[in-house]
Amino acid sequence: MANFEPTIIAFVCNWCTYTAADLAGTSRLGYPANVRLIRVMCTGMVDPKYVIKAFLEGADAVLVSGCHPGDCHYINGNYKARRRIKLLKEILPHFGFEDKRLRLTWIGASDGIQFAETIRDIVTQMKSLGPNAAKGTMVI
Amino acid sequence: MKTAKIKVKDGDLLATLQNFFRSILQLENISAILVPQHLPMKNVIMPTLVTDPNQLNGADPLAPVFPINAAKIVSRLTRKPMGQRVAVVLRPCEIRAFIELVKLKQGRIEEVVIVGIDCMGTYKNVDYTRIVGEQEIEFTSKFYRNFLSGKEIAEHEFDLNPACKACEYPVPIGADILIGLFGVDTNNTLLIQARTSKGEDLYRNLNLSHAEEPPERRAAVESLIAERTAYRDKMFEQTTEVTNSVEKLNIYLANCINCYNCRVACPVCYCKECVFVTDVFNHEPIQYLRWAKRKGIIKMPTDTVFYHITRLAHMSTACVGCGQCSNACPNNIPVMELFRTVSFRTQKGFEYEPGKSIEDEPPLSVFREDELSDVVGIGK
Numbered sequence: 001m002a003n004f005e006p007t008i009i010a011f012v013c014n015w016c017t018y019t020a021a022d023l024a025g026t027s028r029l030g031y032p033a034n035v036r037l038i039r040v041m042c043t044g045m046v047d048p049k050y051v052i053k054a055f056l057e058g059a060d061a062v063l064v065s066g067c068h069p070g071d072c073h074y075i076n077g078n079y080k081a082r083r084r085i086k087l088l089k090e091i092l093p094h095f096g097f098e099d100k101r102l103r104l105t106w107i108g109a110s111d112g113i114q115f116a117e118t119i120r121d122i123v124t125q126m127k128s129l130g131p132n133a134a135k136g137t138m139v140i
Numbered sequence: 141m142k143t144a145k146i147k148v149k150d151g152d153l154l155a156t157l158q159n160f161f162r163s164i165l166q167l168e169n170i171s172a173i174l175v176p177q178h179l180p181m182k183n184v185i186m187p188t189l190v191t192d193p194n195q196l197n198g199a200d201p202l203a204p205v206f207p208i209n210a211a212k213i214v215s216r217l218t219r220k221p222m223g224q225r226v227a228v229v230l231r232p233c234e235i236r237a238f239i240e241l242v243k244l245k246q247g248r249i250e251e252v253v254i255v256g257i258d259c260m261g262t263y264k265n266v267d268y269t270r271i272v273g274e275q276e277i278e279f280t281s282k283f284y285r286n287f288l289s290g291k292e293i294a295e296h297e298f299d300l301n302p303a304c305k306a307c308e309y310p311v312p313i314g315a316d317i318l319i320g321l322f323g324v325d326t327n328n329t330l331l332i333q334a335r336t337s338k339g340e341d342l343y344r345n346l347n348l349s350h351a352e353e354p355p356e357r358r359a360a361v362e363s364l365i366a367e368r369t370a371y372r373d374k375m376f377e378q379t380t381e382v383t384n385s386v387e388k389l390n391i392y393l394a395n396c397i398n399c400y401n402c403r404v405a406c407p408v409c410y411c412k413e414c415v416f417v418t419d420v421f422n423h424e425p426i427q428y429l430r431w432a433k434r435k436g437i438i439k440m441p442t443d444t445v446f447y448h449i450t451r452l453a454h455m456s457t458a459c460v461g462c463g464q465c466s467n468a469c470p471n472n473i474p475v476m477e478l479f480r481t482v483s484f485r486t487q488k489g490f491e492y493e494p495g496k497s498i499e500d501e502p503p504l505s506v507f508r509e510d511e512l513s514d515v516v517g518i519g520k
Contacts (some may be wrong), residue, residue, distance in 0.1 A: 090485045094485060104515055122518060
């Protein structure tokens with residue numbers, strides 16, 4: 001457990017959080033390499049099955065991150081994402097995927113520091129929570 | 141709400157109901173009636189669409205079986221305007237499923253008059269076929285007499301569907317016309333209630349004699365609901381216990397062969413083409429080998445747990461608990477128990493009761509700017 005390095009799948013929107021991640025990079029801010037960024041045009045296109053699949057394949061945490069309310073490039077994609085995350089947060093914990101493994105955040109394009117901090121915090125949380133149970137077992 | 145009683149001759153509820161349906165069908169503005177019947181060619185019960193009042197002799201809405209959730213049939217009948225009005229005789233869960241389909245734009249409510257009957261529950265399709273044997277309407281008579289007089293109704297080793305035993309909606313909500321059995325002296329009378337203005341229109345033309353709702357009805361309904369709710373809560377508890385981890389879910393679904401019958405039978409799973417039968421899941425052959433290599437072993441067909449959890453994400457807020465999923469499962473996996481247990485959580489999470497009202501918006505079809513702040517952020 002001491003050497004446990006969690007895998008975090010992050011669905012980040014092109015306009016805000018991806019840009020923030022880019023800013024973190026160009027500002028030479030360090031953050032753990034545990035995160036795998038998947039750039040999507042909007043959090044509103046993150047199908048719940050992307051999240052379910054990630055967990056069943058053994059992701060320790062899934063982060064969905066987009067624009068602050070009112071800032072969505074597509075006006076309301078982030079509100080749709082929020083309802084879907086709410087839905088998943090009702091379903092997944094029933095099957096033992098702890099609530100804190102799924103996170104939704106709003107990180108704006110200029111929030112490079114906040115992006116790096118968010119990733120650091122999630123990694124710390126996952127290290128203390130331990131690996132996702134689906135990781136080591138065959139999921140039928 | 142207008143209430144009437146109709147006389148039951150010789151305690152024969154079915155004959156009385158058939159006459160009532162005939163009188164509805166003879167109304168000028170009703171073109172047809174959809175009602176479950178014993179088919180003439182074989183002793184099975186199926187929904188039938190009847191325009192001839194003489195073709196109602198096999199009508200049997202009290203038979204303890206429903207081979208499909210007829211909400212799907214009504215949705216098909218109403219997807220475009222017909223220019224005519226049809227009366228549909230449905231079980232409470234079928235009405236609630238139809239209301240959900242209407243809200244999901246899969247049917248129209250304008251041209252149907254919904255006739256709902258207090259529901260005593262049903263057997264599994266295969267069990268019903270075995271129990272009923274050569275009997276037709278006689279079996280139904282025995283069933284409702286036993287049920288309504290509070291006698292044991294389990295036949296041999298067979299019992300009612302768990303979905304029915306866990307159903308807290310034995311009395312139809314959303315019906316235009318309600319036919320009441322519980323707390324009613326069914327040896328002599330049936331209760332008829334017009335519960336909407338559409339129902340009242342029809343009621344007025346039927347020349348019924350006005351009556352009061354029997355005072356015993358409320359208590360009878362409440363005690364039935366209490367009994368079923370207790371069963372339901374116990375079912376939730378037991379199901380949670382055996383599905384609350386991936387390992388346990390693997391065991392629970394181990395017999396699943398990905399036939400997707402539960403999705404086909406589900407009244408609220410309405411996609412024309414389910415994503416699980418599209419090319420999205422037609423993986424490259426080499427992909428299976430890659431997956432197998434990663435863990436050393438994979439079960440074939442793949443994506444079983446993925447399918448069930450995704451289906452829950454799609455339909456759980458609309459699940460009315462009719463149990464047709466379990467009815468359709470070829471391997472007797474108690475899928476209804478799982479789907480209802482999770483659906484109870486999601487419905488509570490969105491404070492949504494499927495089928496309750498045509499006005500309540502399906503949770504995933506709307507959003508507000510200022511809501512659900514508790515799901516945002518990374519906590520501590």
